[in-house]
Amino acid sequence: MSIRHVVLSDLHLGARDSLLTHVHGDGAIAEGPSEVLAAFANGLRETLGDQERPQLVLLGDALDLGLSPFGDVSKSFLQLLDACFPAGGPDLFNREIIYIAGNHDHHLWRIAQDNGFLTQLESGKIPGDLDSVTDIFGTPSHRCRLMESLLLHRPHLHDASVKIAYPNWGIADQQSGRAVVMHHGHYLDGMYRALSNVRGFLEDGEARPATMRQLEQENGPWIDFLWSDLGSAGEVGSEVGSLYGTMLSAGASHDFAEGIARRITGGLHAKLGINPKMPLKYGVTLDNLIRAAVDLTAGRAAERQRDGYGHVLGEEEIADIGWYLGTPMAHQMRQELGDVPRELSFVFGHTHKPFQDELLVDGFDVPVGIFNTGGWVLDEPTLMPVQGCAAMLVSDELEVASLRLFNDPTDGTMAPVRVEGSGRANRLADETAEAVSRASAHWTDFSNIVHERIVEEADKRTRHLLEASNEELREAAE
Template sequence: MEQTHNTLKYVCLSDFHSGALSSVFTALDKNCAFDPDTVSPTTETLGAALGATLKSLNGKDAPPDLIMMGDSFDMSFSPPDRASHVLGTVLKSLYATPGALSQKMLFLPGNHDHALWTAERYDGRAEDGVVPGFRHVTAAFQPTNECPASRILEHLASTLGLDLKVPTYYPNMGLTNAAGDRAIVLHHGHFTESTYRAMNLVASVMSGRTDIGEDVETLEALNGNWIDFGWSTIGSGGLLGKDVTEAYHSLLTGAETAKFQQRIADHLAHIVATKFDLPPTKMIEEGLAIAARGIVESLVGNFSQLERYAYTAPLSAGSVDTLKSYLSKAVLPQMHKELGATLPDRTTFIFGHTHKPFEDQIITDGFSGPVGLYNTGGWVLDTALLSTVEGGSAVFIDDDLNTAALRLYGMPVNGQPTSVRVTTADIDRDGNNPLVQRLQHAVDQNADLWTAFSNAVAGDLELRQTMILRMTEESDSRANKLGGLV
């Protein structure tokens, strides 16, 4: 008698940052410049290895849906045409193996492609009865055929010869199993960090209220435009976008960060002295210099302390607190609203955004037991260091909501690439997670393809390390020569 098994339903990936020069999916030439005529080695080998593994895992089952969990484009540090081109190469590679993935790609916008959600939320045609301009979020647990569709991503897919349907959830997507005892909530991850909820604080200060809500509707209503402005539209800003990108690269090494902050402080002190016609005495110059450096260090320094730039731990203590807050004040009320008073016994939360993959469990208010955690990591090098916990992961979900992570890559160790490995946050099942066993078997069957991928991504990471060091050096030299910031 043939042994029955659960069907693989979803594969989750995030943070491609397509178009960003620091993304391993963006093809570079030997001079570290964008090469539109080639495909990066990581892109090519990932598609081949993942496609073959899914075929081995699926067998005769229907192929799973891809869940793309945000920052597919990098619309901050890449012009839209480049971002679109690079994402096209990634999608073409991921869908190159016939029958490996379904023709439905679920999409959860992140902070760097939030503009795609802005475009959708003003388009009420995708949902009957929705008034354009008044939808800030979607229901998390609604069927895909009731979701708005990403017309931009569907059009991009069509230009590649792919007939993809792209239902969109924002900011959360929810799943339950047939028994109703398990739930999974997916989210890009930006609302688990205080920077992307900053307008809640502004609203509180402006109004004098201390009861500004932290539910998903309030978070998006207050912060959506802020996210668009800061992280999702600068790439289309022509010369300004190019300069902002160079400023960003100046923050990716410690030495260049210090130089960049000093240049800003010098400019700020000069502007104040000129504006107020202050006498050029040594005491005033020193006072202005001290004040300017303090202001700059508090602003630029805070930017460099974003979670993705905390390189040595999967999640900082501050982000753990904000994550717990998001789970208890945003996710939990949405689950009660859509699922009722009695929630499933076990909940798993899957997010990306930080570029640092991990699997764990967390205890937080309102949930009956520990919440399983997965972070899908990312595909960019955020610093010139190759000694961080950055990396990329894919999370697999079957129809009973068993979950497993395929750690795809980490930073090379002494120049040697890391190997893919299977792990899970379902530690309560004492190793009896059938998906883990099936996934490991499928990976082993395609070991040669995964070795080729590991070698390719290690090479792409080293090339981006060279690029970052070269760009920061050139930016510093140009600033000294022309008197600008970059």
């Protein structure tokens, strides 16, 4: 058995609070991989050994376009290339990368949609509209032009490519009945289905869409507007600073939501002549609806997933996973495969809380294996107990194993890198655990470097918070 795919999510390259972004002391993006990134690549290379190079799957929010300028993000992506595809050294992965866009890099899918439409126009066809979604299975036909343009900055990667899929991509073996499907995870989170919720309210109907196409058509523009391009939004983006940090405070979240809502309603009135006080239903005005939707998005719903530090999933989140797998995803899999797979593994990220488990889902005979990648970004001054990171490994037999990389240091000690399955028998997990053990010296170095970086970042943020508090106290005294 060999590892066929390595799935990484939530790298947030370009973000200063990502453990992978290499920055100088003054905050400028540096050349070459960070210590954490280099140590990870070394550990994984040693673990893989001399087997055929697996395919890298970037499962959303790999680029921090939501909060970081395009230039910083681009320089940091080159750091990833230098670690995984070093000039003059052995490649860590094969040279066809699969990219599945998330919420913070949804803009890449928007670019791919436009390019796909233009390509058809140039071939003499006039499509009916932009592609809303891609097929789940098969090699994606869309290209990620931003990343492929960056590949040109590394001449030795002239034959590399980046194929983009959205919002899902997977591999199926109809003979064995197994399939693995990957989704960044944002559509499992009700805050990213805000416009579907509005539509459900106005129609007194079911808010959760029945198909992937409907899900993306209703909510894609919303995600692109508020979550995927703030890094290049000039004053608005810089005022937000860090959306994660804003969400950690209910007051700050509410203030941010109010500011965004004022911009929306003011723009509707000034540019389109639409009165935001116009009644819609039950005495609710357009202004009320917009403010409620934005406040829910920037505040309370965000806290549900990111601030639930005592658990990886709550009841509502489990219900959302069941809906996503059992309704829009099952609908698309039946269209492409004729039926749902007998044995499904589902991989997602987004929450920054790695775990693996099994979940009973209506319509599936066998419990679905659920795997979360966690993330590489520090949402808080330090990690909370359930936060951390994992890389997902997919075998040629479509078994999935979680390479658990790090979690919150307990009593100042990092748990060692280890391999875990979802609970069912898993030969991949057993074989990879042996390979990780053989590479233990490299993984110990990785754990020590990660721990040092977390402590360093925690100290820096604590000093920043204390300085801000002292400044507020001085201003209040004056």
